[in-house]
Amino acid sequence: MDILQYPDPRLRAPNAPIVEFTPELAKISAAMFEAMYRTDGVGLAGPQVGINLKLLVFNPGGDSASSETEVVLCNPKIVSRSRETESGEEGCLSFPEINAQVVRPITSIVEAQDIEGNGITLELEGWASRIFQHEYDHLDGILFIDRMSSPDKTRIRPILNELIAEFRVDLAGTSRN
Numbered sequence: 001m002d003i004l005q006y007p008d009p010r011l012r013a014p015n016a017p018i019v020e021f022t023p024e025l026a027k028i029s030a031a032m033f034e035a036m037y038r039t040d041g042v043g044l045a046g047p048q049v050g051i052n053l054k055l056l057v058f059n060p061g062g063d064s065a066s067s068e069t070e071v072v073l074c075n076p077k078i079v080s081r082s083r084e085t086e087s088g089e090e091g092c093l094s095f096p097e098i099n100a101q102v103v104r105p106i107t108s109i110v111e112a113q114d115i116e117g118n119g120i121t122l123e124l125e126g127w128a129s130r131i132f133q134h135e136y137d138h139l140d141g142i143l144f145i146d147r148m149s150s151p152d153k154t155r156i157r158p159i160l161n162e163l164i165a166e167f168r169v170d171l172a173g174t175s176r177n
């Protein structure tokens with residue numbers, strides 16, 4: 001399973017609700033964890049692997065040794081968020097070599113379904129809440145570059161331009177095959 005990089009249009013495409021909780025869906029989420037650990041990530045959303053469904057996985061522990069903190073969420077909805085916010089550094093597997101501060105609410109309460117379709121409610125705070133909100137944004141087609149400060153956007157512009165150029169080259173290569 002490959003992780004798509006910006007500006008792949010699937011990162012901005014709409015993501016459909018999950019209606020069937022099949023064994024295939026469980027396989028997809030397992031493969032997403034594998035791809036995430038392989039690339040030293042802590043979270044991954046369906047659209048980042050070309051699966052435009054409301055599916056995300058994360059693990060604040062960040063490695064397969066801490067599998068007890070793995071979370072898979074289907075059709076997540078944010079019920080409430082704290083008014084209090086904080087700034088924290090984020091990266092994104094779809095934007096290699098970019099890190100920047102993003103301001104987000106500190107806590108979030110989430111309703112979702114697990115991989116079998118059972119309803120679950122999570123109260124998240126701090127690092128886990130930040131990771132969740134980053135991945136949740138992906139399900140709305142929102143990327144962390146959309147939430148950066150203007151100085152950071154200016155700073156990373158050359159890297160974005162490089163990613164855009166590489167994507168065009170890859171596309172040209174694909175169309176020749």
Ligand SMILES: [Zn+2]
Pocket residue numbers: 091092093094134135138144
């Ligand atoms: Zn991301």
